[in-house]
Amino acid sequence: MSPEATASWKRAVPGLVISVGALALVFALSDTTALWDALRRMPARTWLTAAGLLALSLALRAAAWQRLLGQRVSWPDAFWALDAGYLVNNVIPFRAGEATRALLIAPKAGVSFWYALSTVLVERLLDVIMLAGMLVSTLPWVLDLPWARRTSWGFGGAALAALLALMFAARHREAIATRIAPWQEAQAGWKRTLARWLTAFLNGLDALTHPAALAAVVGLMALSWSAQVVAYWLTLRALVPQASMLWAAFALGSVGMGIAVPSAPGGVGVMEGVIVFVLGALGVEASVALAYALVMHGVYYLVTGILGWIGVTVYGVAWSDLLAQARGQ
Template structure:
């Protein structure tokens, strides 16, 4: 005997076992890229791409810059709405809410898998000591509120223009889902304290620990729905949402005028609805392809020149993406310059309540 231990041989079945999470993520990335590629092909099919730079060069870039400024104000209103949805005594200053929001948009613009919301909630939790489940509750209200506003705007367009029956029925269905979701969250917000349910699961054993953890997460999520308990906060959040979406429509209208597109006001609203509801579909980062196809499908109603419509789609998407990247990087650098988060994070936010 040599005294040397025999080397351990790793089981082939274990070492070769695929990582299901990685495969799922890769599948989602592949699906998004595939959908974007098909959508981009359909949007540019039959177009003369050599004519597009000329249209972009002749656009009124002062109007485009004005639209970008209005869009930035709308994003600030979204940040103020997020702050309004956070339950007291928790503190999420509007300035920090804006920073977290823009970092989320940055992540969605440059990375796959739509991880922007996760980045946004994680940064807010780290900086202000707020629970992720609480932030997720407020985010759920926010998302359903946006979905309801967009779907309602689309349904309302049926009063001033002729829309395909399938589109109208789809928008009514989406509106119903959004309102049903908000109603479900409202019922959950008014139910008893789920912390009591978390205490019921206290005890020994894995099941008891898991039940207690789930109860605490549900309690935090329920706390994030507190704005639904009273009409004042709901009205404030709804008003900020409406103002923000009006600003986005105004920015879109300025951009269509910059390219001389003969699109009426209700066409601009339809453009906003189509682009933002289209973002629900899986796609490459920044919604490449899906955005362009949504724009083309809407603009072909009023614009016969496909190259001009594509020039608008490419430019507006580029300006929007550039705004997300520049503002997001600026906010990310500002958060980094603020130094590491405190153990609770709340001290940094309470010193800057505005």
């Protein structure tokens, strides 16, 4: 094994340990018979509907990314590159699929890899803001506790501050770029790297300087997340009839924030652990919550796997080459 591969595996070990530990814990909390019964109660039409809604969510996300790229590419180009990136994220840790998306789309858009990557970073920052907003809007309602309301205000303030900072950076990106330009000649390597990343990030804010483009991106991202909320809700109701859409939004928001924790590719273990914990706080038995988590994770892998493989085929890239490029970024 090459030194680079050895170093990559060493970096992945903490995430793998966390994933294995989380899976061991949730299965230990569950009863095998009850888990199997819950899985058998899930109608095929329910998870197929969830799969369709997830595909719709990806389609809307691709449209938002297309606008972040200044509509330099067609929607199909953005959609298949995005799906290929999700597939890579399923098999390689450290969100390597984000680099894959940038590598595939950059030649189509006629921009540099770093410019393309910056649009992905902006998209992910908007994700964090929206997920925080999702938690803010649901936490006080699903957990009627004093600390829940205080926590929701904290999340809300952080999300608002992040959005305002993003808008400020978009408006003043040229002035900020001028200030950090000397860092690119600095002796310290970390400073040159930081300058490169900041410059790329600022380039990705270009589309957000236009109010109409900003509104379109935010609106499409909101619709994308809404489709996932509906998918989570319909699936949850098949196992927990009294579950409200607020429960689904709370679970999805928690998962979205929770998978920021280091884990195996695809958030294996962490997603299951977060859902079992969150639904447990709402009174759902651990075996039922785990069955729900396994179904939703399975649907995610099914949709992103199929669409991602089609995306790789559409772009005509060998799978081995794609993985090698993703690891090298």
